Each structure stands twice: as C-alpha cells, then as structure tokens.
Amino acid sequence: MTSKDNSKAALIDSLNGLLADTLALYVKTKNFHWHVRGPQFHDLHLLFDAQATEIFALTDVIAERVRKLGGKTLTSIGSIAARTTIKNQDDTGLDAMAMVRELFEDNTAYVATLKATKELAGEAGDNATDGIIDDWTDQAEERAWFLREILA
Template identity: 90%
Template sequence: MTSKDNSKAALIDSLNGLLADTFALYVKTKNFHWHVRGPQFHDLHLLFDAQAAEVFGLTDLIAERVRKLGGTTLTSIGAIGAKATIKDEDDTSLDAMAMVKALFDDNTAYVATLKATKELAGEAGDNATDGVIDDWTDQAEQRAWFLREIIA
C-alpha cells in the first residue's frame, strides 16, 4: 500500500467515525427534543428539533463522501455504536439545562472530530472533502454557540 492509499484509508475510517458520531448526535438531540421539560420547554423543544434535523441532514452527505472515495459505509446500528465516540444518554429525567450542557459538549467534540477529519482530507489530497467540512464545521459551531448562550 502506498502512502496515498494509507492516507485515503485513514480518511475513509475517519469519515465513518464522523458518520457514527453524526447518527449518535442526531439520536441524542432527538431524545432531548422528546423528553425536555420545564419553563423553557417550548423554546428548547423547537431548538432541539431544528438541530436534530440539521444533524440528520449530514448523514447522507458524509456516507456519500465515503462511497465517492471507494469505501464502504456503516451498515447497522451495531456498526454505528462500535464507531461512535458520542455517548448515549438514556436518562429521560435529566433537567433541561443538563440536556443543553450535554449537547453543547457533544457539538464541541464534534467540531474537533470535523477538524481532525479535515486534516486527513488534506493529507489524502481530497479537496472536495476538505472543502465541504468547512460548511459542516460552521454548522456545528453555530449549534454549539446557541447552546452555550443558553447556559451562560
């Protein structure tokens, strides 16, 4: 395997990790949308729903980048769980601010994952992935910003 092949394989693996985290972030955000309670219910319910829709919209784009690079994507919930770094949250009794804080932390970590994947795209000479990740990063930074301002 050449250095370029190794770089491409590392990028595909990173994109699949990003895809797993995208699904995990989507499910967690949707979970909080369904279970949020308290005085800010209305606003948070709508915010979480909008953020979940934005995150879900990335899944196909990321998977198609993997396929365009000649790789295979995640095939099951088990495969997602095995690659995801964003942790599940099954406690439906969390208060609203704990939900906001968890999603802020997860979106901030997601930005770091995007930046690491962008670096690998550069090493692999994949200009298309390198460029599109900028848009995905901007979206994630905006989600984190909105959440951070609620916590402040």
C-alpha cells in the same frame, strides 16, 4: 499500499467515525427534543428539533463521501455504536439545562472530530471533502454557540 492509499484509507475510516458520531448526535438531540420539560420547554423543544434536522441532513452527505472515495459505510446500529464517541444518554428525566450542557459538550467535541477529519482530507489530497467540512464545522460551531448562550 502507497502513502496516498494509506491517507485515503485513514480518511475513509475517519469519515465513518464521523458518520457514527453524526447519527448518534442526531439520536441524542432528538431524544432530548422528545423529553425536554420545564420553563424553557417550548424554546428548547423547537431548538433541539431544528438542530436534529440539521444534523440528520449531514448523514447522507458523509456516507456518500465515503462511497465516492471507494469505501464502505457503516451498515447497522451495531456498527454505529462500535464507532461513535458520543456517549449514550438514556435518562429521560434529565433536566433541561443538563440536556443543553450535554449537547453543547457533544457539539464541541464534534467540531474537534471535524477538524481532524479535515486534516486527513488534506493529507489525502481530497479537496472536495476538505472544502465541505468547512460548512459542517460552521454548522456545528453555530449549534454549540446557541447552546453555550443558553448556559450563560
């Protein structure tokens, strides 16, 4: 395997990790949308839904980048669970601010994952992935910003 092949394989692997995190972040955000309660219910219910919709829209684009690069994508809930760095949250009684804090932390970590994947795209000479990640990063930074401001 050449250095370029190794760089491409590392990028595909990173994109699949990003795909797992994207799907897990979607499910967690949607879970919080369904279970949020309290004085800020209306605003947070709508915010979580909007953020979940934005996150879900990335899944197909990320998977298609993997396929365009000649890789195979994640194939099951098990493959997603094995690859994600997003921690499960099954507590449906979590208070609203704990949900906001957790999503803020997850989106901030997601930005770091995006930046690491962008670096691998550059090493692999994949200008398309390198460029599109900037948009994904901007979206994730905006999600984190909105959540951070709620916590202030």
